[in-house]
Amino acid sequence: MSATLHEGIHMSTMLPAGFRLAVAEAAFRKAGRNDLALALSDGPAAAAGLFTTNKFKAAPVLVGQDLLRMSKTARAVLINSGQANACTGEEGLLRCRQTLKKTASLLGIDPCDILPASTGVIGAQLVMEAWDRTLPELPEKLGKASLEDFASAIMTSDAFPKYAGATLDFAGKKVVVAGVAKGAGMICPNMATMLSVVFCDAETDPEDWRAMFKRATDASFNRVSVDDDTSTNDTLYGLANGASGVKVSGAGLRVLEDAMVRVLKDLAYMLVKDGEGATKVLHIRVSGAADDADAERAARTVGRSQLVKTAMYGKDANWGRVVCALGRSGAAFRPEDVAFSLCGVELFRRGGPTDLDFDALLKDALEQRDVYLDLRLGEGPGEYLLLTSDLSHEYVSINSDYRS
Numbered sequence: 001m002s003a004t005l006h007e008g009i010h011m012s013t014m015l016p017a018g019f020r021l022a023v024a025e026a027a028f029r030k031a032g033r034n035d036l037a038l039a040l041s042d043g044p045a046a047a048a049g050l051f052t053t054n055k056f057k058a059a060p061v062l063v064g065q066d067l068l069r070m071s072k073t074a075r076a077v078l079i080n081s082g083q084a085n086a087c088t089g090e091e092g093l094l095r096c097r098q099t100l101k102k103t104a105s106l107l108g109i110d111p112c113d114i115l116p117a118s119t120g121v122i123g124a125q126l127v128m129e130a131w132d133r134t135l136p137e138l139p140e141k142l143g144k145a146s147l148e149d150f151a152s153a154i155m156t157s158d159a160f161p162k163y164a165g166a167t168l169d170f171a172g173k174k175v176v177v178a179g180v181a182k183g184a185g186m187i188c189p190n191m192a193t194m195l196s197v198v199f200c201d202a203e204t205d206p207e208d209w210r211a212m213f214k215r216a217t218d219a220s221f222n223r224v225s226v227d228d229d230t231s232t233n234d235t236l237y238g239l240a241n242g243a244s245g246v247k248v249s250g251a252g253l254r255v256l257e258d259a260m261v262r263v264l265k266d267l268a269y270m271l272v273k274d275g276e277g278a279t280k281v282l283h284i285r286v287s288g289a290a291d292d293a294d295a296e297r298a299a300r301t302v303g304r305s306q307l308v309k310t311a312m313y314g315k316d317a318n319w320g321r322v323v324c325a326l327g328r329s330g331a332a333f334r335p336e337d338v339a340f341s342l343c344g345v346e347l348f349r350r351g352g353p354t355d356l357d358f359d360a361l362l363k364d365a366l367e368q369r370d371v372y373l374d375l376r377l378g379e380g381p382g383e384y385l386l387l388t389s390d391l392s393h394e395y396v397s398i399n400s401d402y403r404s
Helices: 059-070 088-108 128-134 138-140 147-153 204-217 252-273 291-306 307-315 319-327 393-400
Strands: 004-006 020-023 034-052 073-083 115-121 162-170 171-184 195-200 236-240 281-289 340-344 346-351 370-376 382-389
Touching: 004 307, 020 059, 020 147, 020 195, 034 147, 034 204, 034 393, 059 088, 059 236, 059 346, 073 088, 073 236, 073 382, 088 115, 088 128, 088 138, 088 393, 147 162, 162 252, 171 252, 171 340, 204 236, 204 252, 204 291, 204 370, 204 382, 252 281, 281 291, 281 307, 291 307, 291 370, 291 382, 307 319, 319 340, 319 370
Parallel strands: 073 115, 195 236, 281 370
Antiparallel strands: 004 162, 020 034, 034 073, 034 236, 162 171, 171 195, 281 382, 340 346, 340 370
């Protein structure tokens, strides 16, 4: 079956067939906004999940991992904002499971078919009174919320809701992939990112779905960073329910995976754009490395350098900070082979600066939101692209009084 990927639908409001969303206000941390979100598939969906590698895994991460080990399918995703339910011990696990049982009873499904996720302040137990008060609202609200509503309900310090989608044409039949994400701080994924859910109405083999899900995540969320902190709660779920009537297999899987990568890259970009206090998205591309692992090592060292990040915030074309970070990255290269360009202007090559008035040449470019740092280490095949944010005064302000 042939398949053609339509142009990506950025910030799409299109929800794949067979899914219904609901949001409600439980006031888990603050009143005045929705902070509980439910996504329900009309039928069983192939389910995938990727989770934080932080050793202090939150209760919903541990429960979600168990559920996906037991079953390849799921019906729903339940997310709360305001209380992370992380580092809460056995009581936290018990309360997480209680929320699933209560929700399942209201929906008439099995608790094992609901995948949980939480975000918020670490260490706080779930306030069960708020759950008991609010959960009964969700069934009657199903189908009344949009992707934007769902994305808004799972935010914490985010400045805007993050959602994206793509549409594919399989022999005249439409398949939709859509995703939501939240995250602005504590972003350095090693699986996915803070919280994200992908919905798809294609039918796929669960093992194929999980495999493409992992590859798409490696190509997107695992290539961004804001502050080099990997959360206790990082969770990415994906559900494919087959409601479109299109079964995807063989060569079609590659097309579906390409669409998923496009959606996740859109979401990953939004996370960096919305980095706490961020004014810029830094696109750090390394090429010519000995291999891809060396290229990643170089890109991540430059991307986590506070001196590089503050220089970009200050619109300062300080190439010395970039090559200094590269030099301690552990990547293999000869210094005389390195070339560095900032927004297309070559500032450094053959071990020294170029003879350019780069401050004048880069004045306008460094005023833009997107800033491009290109490092060539030699003639090797390795390459890597990392997206990260700059580091501003506002990041310190936000995080110095986060709990208050």
